[in-house]
Amino acid sequence: MKVAIYCRLSEEDRNKQFETDDSNSIQNQKAMLIQYTMEQGWELYNIYSDDDYTGSDRRRPQFNRLLEDAKARKFDIVLCKTQSRFTRELELVEKYIHGLFPIWGIRFISIVDNADTANKGNKKSRQINGLVNEWYLEDMSENIRSVLTNRRENGFHIGAFALYGYMKDPNQKGHLIIDEEAAAVVREVFSLFAQGYGKTTIAKMLNDRGIPNPTEYKRLKGLRYQQPKTKQSTLWKYFAISDMLINEIYIGNMVQGKYGSVSYKTKQCKPRPKSEWYIVEGTHEPIIDRELWNKVQTLIAQRAKPFDVGTIGLFARKARCANCGYIMRSHKKGEKRFLECTNRHFSKDACEGAFISVDRLEGMVIAELNRLSNEYLDKDELLRNVEFSRNLKEKKNQLISDKAMYEKKVEEYSKGIRELYMDKVKGLISESDYLEMSKEFTNERDRLERLICECENKIDGIDKQIALGDNRRELIEQYTNLEHLDRETVDTLIDYINVGKRIPGTRDVPIEIHWNF
Numbered sequence: 001m002k003v004a005i006y007c008r009l010s011e012e013d014r015n016k017q018f019e020t021d022d023s024n025s026i027q028n029q030k031a032m033l034i035q036y037t038m039e040q041g042w043e044l045y046n047i048y049s050d051d052d053y054t055g056s057d058r059r060r061p062q063f064n065r066l067l068e069d070a071k072a073r074k075f076d077i078v079l080c081k082t083q084s085r086f087t088r089e090l091e092l093v094e095k096y097i098h099g100l101f102p103i104w105g106i107r108f109i110s111i112v113d114n115a116d117t118a119n120k121g122n123k124k125s126r127q128i129n130g131l132v133n134e135w136y137l138e139d140m141s142e143n144i145r146s147v148l149t150n151r152r153e154n155g156f157h158i159g160a161f162a163l164y165g166y167m168k169d170p171n172q173k174g175h176l177i178i179d180e181e182a183a184a185v186v187r188e189v190f191s192l193f194a195q196g197y198g199k200t201t202i203a204k205m206l207n208d209r210g211i212p213n214p215t216e217y218k219r220l221k222g223l224r225y226q227q228p229k230t231k232q233s234t235l236w237k238y239f240a241i242s243d244m245l246i247n248e249i250y251i252g253n254m255v256q257g258k259y260g261s262v263s264y265k266t267k268q269c270k271p272r273p274k275s276e277w278y279i280v281e282g283t284h285e286p287i288i289d290r291e292l293w294n295k296v297q298t299l300i301a302q303r304a305k306p307f308d309v310g311t312i313g314l315f316a317r318k319a320r321c322a323n324c325g326y327i328m329r330s331h332k333k334g335e336k337r338f339l340e341c342t343n344r345h346f347s348k349d350a351c352e353g354a355f356i357s358v359d360r361l362e363g364m365v366i367a368e369l370n371r372l373s374n375e376y377l378d379k380d381e382l383l384r385n386v387e388f389s390r391n392l393k394e395k396k397n398q399l400i401s402d403k404a405m406y407e408k409k410v411e412e413y414s415k416g417i418r419e420l421y422m423d424k425v426k427g428l429i430s431e432s433d434y435l436e437m438s439k440e441f442t443n444e445r446d447r448l449e450r451l452i453c454e455c456e457n458k459i460d461g462i463d464k465q466i467a468l469g470d471n472r473r474e475l476i477e478q479y480t481n482l483e484h485l486d487r488e489t490v491d492t493l494i495d496y497i498n499v500g501k502r503i504p505g506t507r508d509v510p511i512e513i514h515w516n517f
Contacts, residue, residue: 002045002075005033006066008085009051026051029081045075070106083110103439155254155280163249164214165287176284183287190288194295200342203236251293252286255279322498324351354499356509366482396462403455406448413445
């Protein structure tokens, strides 16, 4: 029997000499499980170890590698200290320990709480363990949240990383001290902006001097800051400068709680309104003095552009660079407005850039609208559209018929699985025969359910196509013979526009309009 040992530690390890070392607790788990394996006379296949991960984290790298190897049937037994080391989620207990592991021929054993899938009598105890662990997760989440809220309200820093310009105080938990190397860059950014330099210009100046942005700075300092590293991830950008200039932490105020978690089962977060932020004044030494801060805030307020429908912001957040996908920014030269990809200003080789005047883009959009109106207001074309809609309805009816047939078969397979289970309970078929036949039934039922889902999606798509075919003439007719666009029209008609680089030797700028209809 080949055994795969799985170990996990969720608390931050204070016993490591080096970050690459396993914690003492992990080492103890390994020693216990290896000894048990030897006593049983089993062969050790591999040890999978996740350090500093919670039992609800489904992204554990070694945990997922263990599951992949189990599916490939590379071993016969999964051995853990306790069931909670494997997972604290009842959903995963049912999915793997009681569901997929038996199908894959994998036996699950946890030593301390005596869980063993070879022992049919303790299935309920394993489920109870899973339920208790689930409650533990929820209670722990609430307790941690209340503790963190209290610490936030009292001005203690609780983040994994300090804001750029600061570092965690090694002598006082929750307190920030100045990181002089990064703080010098922060002071320079504020000073340059106060002198009249723009945010994009400041970003370019820092990039030209090879100064790493905050994300890259953390990596260079050896912090385990987990973000995918790309060429552009090392560059300063407009928004990094913009966020820095309005962050009150730089004047000694602790600002936290800008984002909140969706659920204790996921690490996904969502923005919170400013009224729900935790702001405590005077918690640490400021990097920026009040005089410079006030001057910068005044300049930011003065430079804020009003939203002028039809001119400024006509294509705001609608125009994107076709090369890098960056949202194009508007700037004014004389009386004319232009859109450009500012990525090319941050670094020489960041992007080849896209550039077009707002007037020209507006003219190109209007021309395309007129082309569409000529196409869809043509009588012959309308007749063809009617025929097209008729064909769509025929396809829809066929899909409805197919869906009903699939649903009937799904019910038959579900009934077959229930009957197989009763036959197994009555002793009419063996456990292995039940698993083999129920697996085939389940796979076929899952396939049919996927087909039902596909049918439903296709029916929804056809309904939308039919609706568009019915009202497209009316929709396009509203926007024919336009001389100018306004923001309301752009929002109604356009999802986004990809703008390419001007074709060399011509004045042509390729664009690709993605409509909302």
